Amino acid sequence: MGLITIADHIHDIAENSVNAGAKNVYIKIIETVDTFFFSVEDDAGGIRPDILEKIFDPFVTTRKKEIRRVGLGLPFLKQATEATGGYVKIDSELGKGTKTEALFYKSHIDCQPVGNLTDTFLVLLLNQNINWQIERCYDGECYEIASKTIKEYLGHLDTPEKITLLEELLKEMESQI
Template identity: 75%
Template sequence: MGLITISDHIHDIAENSINAKAKNVKITIKETDDKFYFSVEDDAGGIRPEILEKIFDPFVTTRKKEIRRVGLGLPFLKQATELTGGYTKINSEIGKGTKVEALFYKSNIDCQPVGDLIGTFFTLLLNSSVNWEIERCLNEECYVVTSESIKTYLGEIDSPQKMMVLKELIEELENSIKT
């Protein structure tokens, strides 16, 4: 699984939304010098209460046993956030969707590195079966990228050239908040 960076966790939670058949996923990232907060919110229909109460148990998964016998992503996320003094929260409503929130304190010696956010965003945005909204803030600077805005500017991402332009766009947006 290799959840060694915060961006790995974001990708893992977003993949959970995809696997749960979400049509719309919103990722929010608010980063400061000391804190890294993210949320992943979907409209996939929610998590049943009997699963939600055991969601951080590594032996609980909603996937077929032939596919995955254990679910380690959420327990690893919870452990990683709590090691820094942060938290992981999950709110879910049947018929509506699920929101996973996580807070890391970056100054804590146990905080994982942020990792490759650009690569994570790029990979997720290539999945055209989901309407994505990604809001990324670094201190007071923010940007938002959506599936709709990408389609407006690039059309369908159906060639290596368009994939390259998309990656460059995400890099430019990320660089714009770092200056």
């Protein structure tokens, strides 16, 4: 499936928000030596209660059947978190939005590697139709980055130079925590 790192799960959940029509997506990551917590919150209009109650069933998807017949991202996330003693939780209010939270215990033998968060953030931020806000913390040291700020300083990410500059900025911020 390709969801081999925690960063892959974050990307998958954020893409679910985009595909559901979100205009604003807030990603929060709190990492310690032993834990990795993330939440993805959107304003995409929420999930119908009948779908929400069976959201972790791999044969449930909100996509058109011509596009995708199964939805494996959330069942894989649930399996991955629970394998470490963690959890995944989804709160959704129809007409408002959805918040997905996940906790991994990194010291558990079955925990997936964190993966490349810098590349995950870069790929998401390249979609400038979405108002992204990302908060990243490691042992109390934090940084935030928002697409609004990126647009103020770089404008549209329409050249390789601007994309490289953003990538370098993300790497620098990640190295500081």
